[in-house]
Amino acid sequence: MKGKPLVSIVSAGLSKFGKLEGFYAREIFAEAAKEAFDRCPKLDPKKDIKALFVGQMGESYEHQGHTGATMADWAGLLHIPATRTEAACASSGAALRAGIYAVLSGLCDVVMVGGVEKMTHRTTAEVTEYLAMASDYPFEQWHGITFPGLFALMATAHMHEYGTTEKQLAMVAVKNHYHGSLNPKAHMQKEITLENALSSRVIAWPLKLYDCSLITDGASCLILTKPELAKKYTDTPVHIIGSGQASDTIGMYEREGFTSLTAAKLAAKKAYEMADVKPEDIDVAEVHDCFTIAEIITYEDLGFCKLGEGGRLVESGDTRLGGRIPVNTSGGLKAKGHPVGATGTAQAYEMYLQLTGQADKRQVKDAELGLTHNVGGSGATAAVHIYRRD
Amino acid sequence: MLAVQAQQPRFIFIGGIKVVSEQPQSFTMEQFYKQILQGKLVGGKCKKCGKVHLPPRPSCDNCFSKEFEWIELPRNGKLLTYTIIYVAPAQFQGMAPYAVGIVQLENGLKIPGMIRGVAPEQIKIGMPLTIDFGTCAATQQWPQWPRYHFKPA
Numbered sequence: 001m002k003g004k005p006l007v008s009i010v011s012a013g014l015s016k017f018g019k020l021e022g023f024y025a026r027e028i029f030a031e032a033a034k035e036a037f038d039r040c041p042k043l044d045p046k047k048d049i050k051a052l053f054v055g056q057m058g059e060s061y062e063h064q065g066h067t068g069a070t071m072a073d074w075a076g077l078l079h080i081p082a083t084r085t086e087a088a089c090a091s092s093g094a095a096l097r098a099g100i101y102a103v104l105s106g107l108c109d110v111v112m113v114g115g116v117e118k119m120t121h122r123t124t125a126e127v128t129e130y131l132a133m134a135s136d137y138p139f140e141q142w143h144g145i146t147f148p149g150l151f152a153l154m155a156t157a158h159m160h161e162y163g164t165t166e167k168q169l170a171m172v173a174v175k176n177h178y179h180g181s182l183n184p185k186a187h188m189q190k191e192i193t194l195e196n197a198l199s200s201r202v203i204a205w206p207l208k209l210y211d212c213s214l215i216t217d218g219a220s221c222l223i224l225t226k227p228e229l230a231k232k233y234t235d236t237p238v239h240i241i242g243s244g245q246a247s248d249t250i251g252m253y254e255r256e257g258f259t260s261l262t263a264a265k266l267a268a269k270k271a272y273e274m275a276d277v278k279p280e281d282i283d284v285a286e287v288h289d290c291f292t293i294a295e296i297i298t299y300e301d302l303g304f305c306k307l308g309e310g311g312r313l314v315e316s317g318d319t320r321l322g323g324r325i326p327v328n329t330s331g332g333l334k335a336k337g338h339p340v341g342a343t344g345t346a347q348a349y350e351m352y353l354q355l356t357g358q359a360d361k362r363q364v365k366d367a368e369l370g371l372t373h374n375v376g377g378s379g380a381t382a383a384v385h386i387y388r389r390d
Numbered sequence: 391m392l393a394v395q396a397q398q399p400r401f402i403f404i405g406g407i408k409v410v411s412e413q414p415q416s417f418t419m420e421q422f423y424k425q426i427l428q429g430k431l432v433g434g435k436c437k438k439c440g441k442v443h444l445p446p447r448p449s450c451d452n453c454f455s456k457e458f459e460w461i462e463l464p465r466n467g468k469l470l471t472y473t474i475i476y477v478a479p480a481q482f483q484g485m486a487p488y489a490v491g492i493v494q495l496e497n498g499l500k501i502p503g504m505i506r507g508v509a510p511e512q513i514k515i516g517m518p519l520t521i522d523f524g525t526c527a528a529t530q531q532w533p534q535w536p537r538y539h540f541k542p543a
Contacts, residue, residue, distance in 0.1 A: 125480055132479065138419045138445065143503050143537060144475060144482040145490050152473035153492060160471070160515045202487075205474040205510075253492045253502045258471050 003276035005239035005388070007103045008230035010223050011040035012352040013114075017218040017337040018187040025062055025118040025219070026074035029054070032114060032219040032342075033075035040223060042233045043110070045077060049223070050108035052082040053098040055091030055115035056341035058130045062118055071116065075221075086341075088134035089290060091115055092220065093344030093374030093383030097245045099224045109229060114221030115346070117339035127215050131340070134377035136251040148212055148291060150252055150378040152204035155293035157258040159206065161308065164296060166206050168311035170197035172292035173210045175320050176328050180335025182321075182362040187216045187337030211292040216337025220346035230390075238355045242275030242386035244268060252378040259308075261379035264301040268373070268384045272303075275386040279303030282325060282386075283367040284354050286347035288375040289332040298373055299327070302384075321362055329354065329362045344374035344383060355389035417446035417458045423535035429523045431465055431538070433499065434458040444499045464496035465521045466543050474510045493519050493540055507541035518543035 013036030015028045037045050052072045059065040072082035087094040092115025099113035119127055131147045140150065158164045174194055180186040197210035223233075230237035244267035249255055255262065272278065279302055287302070289295035296310035304325055305313040313319060319327040330336045330350040333343060351370040353359040370387040414421040417434040422445050425432045434446030438455035444463065449456050472491030475482070482488070489505040491513070505513060506522070519540040526536035 128477070129479060138423075138533075138535075139502055141479075142535065143490060144478060144485070144488060145502060146475055146477065146479060148477070149473050149475050149490060152475075153471045153490075156473055156515070157471040202474070202476045204476065205487075207473075251502075253500045258492070 002274065003241055005227035005241055006243060006274070007100050007224045008227045008237040008239050009348070009352050009387075010225055010230055010233040010237050011036045011043065012222045012349045013037075013039070013220065014185055014346055014349045015219045016185050017216050017339065017346075019120040020118070020217040021121070023118070023217065025056070025064070025116045026070050028118060028217060029071045029114065029116040029219040029221070030074045030076070032221045033112070036112070036221050036223055040233055043223060048110045049077055049080060049112050051080055051102055051111045052077060053085055053095040053102070053111065053113045054082065055085050055087070055093070055095040055344060056117060057086060057088055057091050057134070058117070058340070060130050061122055067116070071114070075112070077112065087381040088376035089288065089338070089340050090344055090374045090376030090381040090383050091341040092346075093372070093376075093385075094245065094381065096222065096345055096348060096385060097243060097383055099222075100240065100243050103224055103226055110223065110225045112221055112223055113345055114219065115342040115344055116219040117341040118217045119215050119339060120217050124215070139251055139253060146204060148204040148207050151291040151293055152207045153252070154258050154297060155206050155291070158293060158297065161259055162311065164311035166198065167194065168296065168315055169206070169211050169292040170194050171314045172289060172295045173197045173334055175314065176289060176332040176334035179321060179329050179362060180331025182360075183331050183336055186331040186335050187214050188331070188335045207291055207293070213290045213333035213338040214335070216339045218337060218339035218342045218346065220342045220349050222345055222348055222352065236356045237390050238352050239388045239390065240385055241388050242271035242273070242277070242384075244270030244274070245381070245383040246270070248380050250377070250380045260297055260301050261375065261382060263379050263382035264298065264373060264375060264384065267382040268302050271371070271384040271386050275388075277369060277386060281369055282371045283369050284329060284351070284364040285325065285327050285371040285373065286330060286332070286350050287327055287373040288343070289328055289334050290338060290375070292334070294375065295327065295332070302371065302373060321364070326364050329359065329364060344372070347372040347374060348385065348387070351387045355387055417443070417448050419445045420533070420535075422446055425460075426523065426538050427526060427528055427536045431463045431521055432460045433463050435461045442497070442499065444501060463499060467493040467495040467519060469505070469513070469515055469517050469519055470494050470500065471515060472505060472513055489513055491540065504537070504539040505541070506539050
């Protein structure tokens with residue numbers, strides 16, 4: 001199994017990310033699905049697609065549950081089995097994993113996986129409350145710890161242990177906003193300066209406004225099939241060669257330490273082993289930068305640098321386009337935006353573009369191997385996938 | 391099924407809230423908070439493998455035993471990490487900015503909570519803290535739990 005494709009991506013779709021006023025989640029999902037169908041004329045969606053797995057975090061936003069069937073209906077895929085996967089911000093990372101189970105089991109030749117979230121019509125206070133549901137209620141939310149607060153606890157610990165600075169955190173934001181400026185589907189397509197980031201208002205010290213990802217509307221999807229069927233649908237499939245998903249305590253306080261995410265390290269180890277590749281083999285990565293500190297910790301968890309050197313890695317410029325290992329070329333959650341349920345498969349969409357040479361101004365030259373890293377909550381879920389071009 | 395109490399427990403009323411006056415047989419978070427209201431910081435110790443759970447659990451995640459005893463936990467510990475919350479959820483907005491942190495008790499167990507009685511710029515990782523039940527009262531909304539906090543030891 002080592003290094004062999006588990007499944008192949010034959011098409012992918014992404015809605016515009018941003019403040020999509022006047023649209024419902026299902027309408028946004030239909031836009032992403034339509035792009036995936038248009039990209040793959042040899043696919044007959046109604047005949048070929050045998051199941052849908054769709055990630056969404058919250059039903060509170062639109063007072064609408066039963067997301068699986070709703071999205072299948074609006075995507076034009078009536079009557080197929082359709083199931084929502086929920087793992088907080090890793091909801092569609094989990095949908096991707098579920099799609100891999102479905103194809104590898106032999107039960108389905110072709111499946112759609114995706115994710116969606118419609119958030120911006122709610123007030124910031126409401127969104128803050130809904131997002132907090134991804135963390136522990138009895139000991140974290142109950143004592144006034146917000147979602148940014150959890151990552152701020154990690155940031156304080158990382159700064160104390162390794163000397164990481166607020167300036168290095170801001171550098172993640174500056175880099176990802178630069179990448180976002182090259183992505184026509186990104187929520188924010190303008191560059192920011194270090195000064196903008198460092199002088200923005202404090203949300204949960206040491207994290208400031210520009211250390212936080214955006215409240216965004218959006219949807220994403222992929223069409224997966226068995227590797228042996230991939231060429232029936234496209235000449236340029238992208239193969240998923242490694243998949244890892246892991247969980248951890250829901251209460252962050254119960255964990256061994258606060259400067260790395262055990263679930264992410266375990267998921268990465270599984271994915272690397274399955275793909276038979278090493279961190280230094282990866283050409284491009286999309287990682288879960290829900291907060292700037294999360295990207296720095298992720299560099300270390302994925303083995304892109306040594307423990308404690310994440311701050312220095314962003315400072316070196318190695319993770320910027322043109323660097324040794326460009327990270328979040330899409331703009332990441334920070335600039336492309338973070339419609340929570342859509343994020344995992346939106347990361348895979350960027351990998352699909354990069355590994356088929358369709359990433360335009362943000363194309364990583366000769367990219368062969370890619371990685372996505374999707375985290376739920378403060379790290380109680382993590383999903384890591386490794387991709388190879390055909 | 392959760393452990394069911396064999397005998398009718400005796401209740402007392404503290405701050406208008408019905409509280410079990412004897413040590414409860416259910417090793418749940420609700421019972422943890424009811425004991426906080428009585429000024430006790432407790433954990434559930436597994437009688438089979440000895441693991442101490444904070445918060446208590448009805449079933450041991452280490453050996454799956456359902457046999458526990460309550461033990462009082464140390465009230466002092468040291469601060470492992472902290473943050474100052476400026477943008478707070480609705481019910482805490484009146485208190486912002488406020489400090490929250492994760493405290494490691496003297497027996498090694500960890501517990502989060504607000505840190506009060508010290509200026510934010512004086513808070514340091516590693517500083518000794520002690521739990522304070524002084525202002526504890528159960529809230530009137532669901533769930534009816536009190537909030538302890540930490541202060542400099």
